[in-house]
Amino acid sequence: xxxxxxxxVAAADxxxxxxxxxxxxxxxxxxxxxxxxxGIKDAEVKHAYRAVVYKAIAAIDDRDIAxxxxxxxxxxxxxxxxxxxSALSFAHPPTPEGSDATSAxxxxxxxxxxxxxxSLLKWHALVAAKTxxxxxxxxMTDRKRV
Amino acid sequence: MIVTCAxxxxxxxxxxxxxxxxxxxxxxxxxxxxxxxxxxxxxxxxAVASGAKCVPVCHYEEENSWWVSKMIKKPHKSTVxxxxxxxxxxxxxxxxxxxxxxxxxxxxxxxDDSQDMGPLAGENPASFAEMYHDWSANGWVHCVDWSPSGNxxxxxxxxxxxxxxxxxxxxxxTQVVRFTFLPLCTVKFISDAAILGGGHDCNPAVFANIGAGxxxxxxxxxxxxxxKKAEVATSGAAAARAMFQNKTKTGQTQSKESMNDxxxxxxxxxxxxxxxxxxxxxxxxxxxxxxxxxxxxVWKLPEMxxxxxxxxx
Numbered sequence: 436x437x438x439x440x441x442x443x444v445a446a447a448d449x450x451x452x453x454x455x456x457x458x459x460x461x462x463x464x465x466x467x468x469x470x471x472x473x474g475i476k477d478a479e480v481k482h483a484y485r486a487v488v489y490k491a492i493a494a495i496d497d498r499d500i501a502x503x504x505x506x507x508x509x510x511x512x513x514x515x516x517x518x519x520x521s522a523l524s525f526a527h528p529p530t531p532e533g534s535d536a537t538s539a540x541x542x543x544x545x546x547x548x549x550x551x552x553x554s555l556l557k558w559h560a561l562v563a564a565k566t567x568x569x570x571x572x573x574x575m576t577d578r579k580r581v
Numbered sequence: 582m583i584v585t586c587a588x589x590x591x592x593x594x595x596x597x598x599x600x601x602x603x604x605x606x607x608x609x610x611x612x613x614x615x616x617x618x619x620x621x622x623x624x625x626x627x628a629v630a631s632g633a634k635c636v637p638v639c640h641y642e643e644e645n646s647w648w649v650s651k652m653i654k655k656p657h658k659s660t661v662x663x664x665x666x667x668x669x670x671x672x673x674x675x676x677x678x679x680x681x682x683x684x685x686x687x688x689x690x691x692x693d694d695s696q697d698m699g700p701l702a703g704e705n706p707a708s709f710a711e712m713y714h715d716w717s718a719n720g721w722v723h724c725v726d727w728s729p730s731g732n733x734x735x736x737x738x739x740x741x742x743x744x745x746x747x748x749x750x751x752x753x754x755t756q757v758v759r760f761t762f763l764p765l766c767t768v769k770f771i772s773d774a775a776i777l778g779g780g781h782d783c784n785p786a787v788f789a790n791i792g793a794g795x796x797x798x799x800x801x802x803x804x805x806x807x808x809k810k811a812e813v814a815t816s817g818a819a820a821a822r823a824m825f826q827n828k829t830k831t832g833q834t835q836s837k838e839s840m841n842d843x844x845x846x847x848x849x850x851x852x853x854x855x856x857x858x859x860x861x862x863x864x865x866x867x868x869x870x871x872x873x874x875x876x877x878x879v880w881k882l883p884e885m886x887x888x889x890x891x892x893x894x
Contacts, residue, residue, distance in 0.1 A: 567760075570741070578719065
């Protein structure tokens with residue numbers, strides 16, 4: 436875990452891309468949850484890995500969320516819940532500011548943000564139903580942050 | 582004798598004579614609150630878990646007729662929340678809000694005969710207040726308990742986990758049970774293969790070790806089969822009236838079952854303490870639970886639908 440480097444992040448990224456391209460989005464997500472860099476000191480690496488996980492989550496269509504959650508085992512579900520909470524903590528894509536902030540651009544950005552939050556909340560509902568309030572407590576108490 | 586301790590940094594030992602309980606103050610020498618206190622199984626010492634990051638262990642000194650405290654201090658980094666004596670009265674496990682459970686020697690030469698290593702046979706005997714082992718969790722360690730045989734130690738932490746450490750032959754082996762419900766406040770062995778946990782779900786939970794390691798078995802309090810419910814008004818004025826009526830009657834807006842409806846449970850608040858009621862010398866057949874709602878409930882194990890044989894009950 437302490438030896439996780441940006442090379443590992445890049446490798447994970449490519450792996451996810453490959454699996455998503457060949458229509459195996461669930462496997463892509465599962466592969467990111469197996470040995471995540473939780474609790475390591477390097478914030479850059481963690482940040483980069485988060486983006487890989489978010490990509491894997493976004494690659495799964497809303498209709499397929501239930502099936503994907505079924506495929507998770509207890510540990511993977513707990514890890515995924517951490518990433519879901521971290522994904523919910525910011526808006527994406529970022530609302531354009533300054534000279535980019537035309538009303539049309541802002542409107543589309545906000546639309547995308549709403550869609551993303553809605554699907555993340557669907558993920559949360561299904562994963563939390565599977566792992567119970569105990570897993571939410573674990574997300575809150577675990578010092579080893581995602 | 583009864584020992585009591587309070588957040589006012591004092592502890593009293595109460596003795597009964599001629600129909601009156603007489604308190605005698607024990608000088609604990611702590612600057613912060615006392616959280617928990619327990620008698621050792623042989624009744625000659627007691628330990629107090631305190632907010633001063635230490636555990637005063639007190640024994641009676643005949644010459645001066647008073648209780649003297651010796652401190653177990655290092656290496657607690659924060660409040661000690663709970664203490665549990667090993668059946669041999671010479672080892673003490675502590676749970677702290679620094680996320681660790683630790684095992685100390687509580688061998689007091691003045692009171693104890695010879696040093697008994699209990700489940701740590703094979704390790705070097707340590708003097709009073711020396712730490713043998715420690716284990717980490719991801720949350721405050723709220724509760725800790727030893728099995729009747731003294732070979733297994735369990736502690737519950739705030740990250741909804743129950744850690745079970747088995748001693749005997751070499752290094753202690755830990756198993757962590759991460760369960761799906763809310764954290765435990767209190768933990769109690771009812772046999773060497775079954776643990777009861779009471780916590781924020783207001784329902785005692787049974788964890789059992791029947792072959793494949795420790796795992797959550799079931800809750801003691803089971804929801805009765807759905808009874809016929811009165812018609813729920815759904816239209817306009819009637820629904821509004823029903824909502825306000827329910828708010829005054831049950832404190833909840835819906836008369837239908839909401840996700841957090843636990844009115845069918847014996848306890849409505851977190852369970853904070855559990856105790857075996859039938860004599861300690863025999864297997865647990867009855868236990869009581871107390872909760873923050875002020876209720877004491879008595880549970881009879883033989884009547885519950887559990888795998889009694891495998892659990893050693």
